[in-house]
Amino acid sequence: MTDTAINYQQLLTDTLQRQMVILGSTITLAKAKHVNGLSVADDGRVTSIDGNPQKVSIKLLEEFRELSPLMVKKTMKPLLNAILTSYAKPGDTQLVAEQKPETAQQPPAEAPSQDQGEKS
Numbered sequence: 001m002t003d004t005a006i007n008y009q010q011l012l013t014d015t016l017q018r019q020m021v022i023l024g025s026t027i028t029l030a031k032a033k034h035v036n037g038l039s040v041a042d043d044g045r046v047t048s049i050d051g052n053p054q055k056v057s058i059k060l061l062e063e064f065r066e067l068s069p070l071m072v073k074k075t076m077k078p079l080l081n082a083i084l085t086s087y088a089k090p091g092d093t094q095l096v097a098e099q100k101p102e103t104a105q106q107p108p109a110e111a112p113s114q115d116q117g118e119k120s
Contacts, residue, residue, distance in 0.1 A: 009048075016074060022075060037051040
């Protein structure tokens with residue numbers, strides 16, 4: 001197993017065990033067991049990740065997002081940050097904007113077209 005996979009396995013374990021405290025083990029384990037490629041023990045420990053750990057993590061987030069998008073954003077912030085960081089490239093501002101809804105909702109400034117500049 002690669003270092004990345006091990007890191008994701010620990011991150012997912014921490015996330016699931018935190019969710020078990022918040023939501024209870026029944027709901028948390030049911031949601032986790034719906035994720036293809038993710039094997040979870042009854043204590044919330046991730047025993048294996050089959051496939052791309054980032055994609056498996058995103059599938060897990062999507063399962064919990066069905067319950068409450070705001071709750072997922074708040075309680076799974078470490079997992080979200082890890083995914084965003086691993087996908088971000090130097091100078092990539094789109095992912096950063098997605099983390100800050102107030103920034104993402106503002107439309108980009110449009111440059112005036114040449115037609116508008118020529119009208120009097």
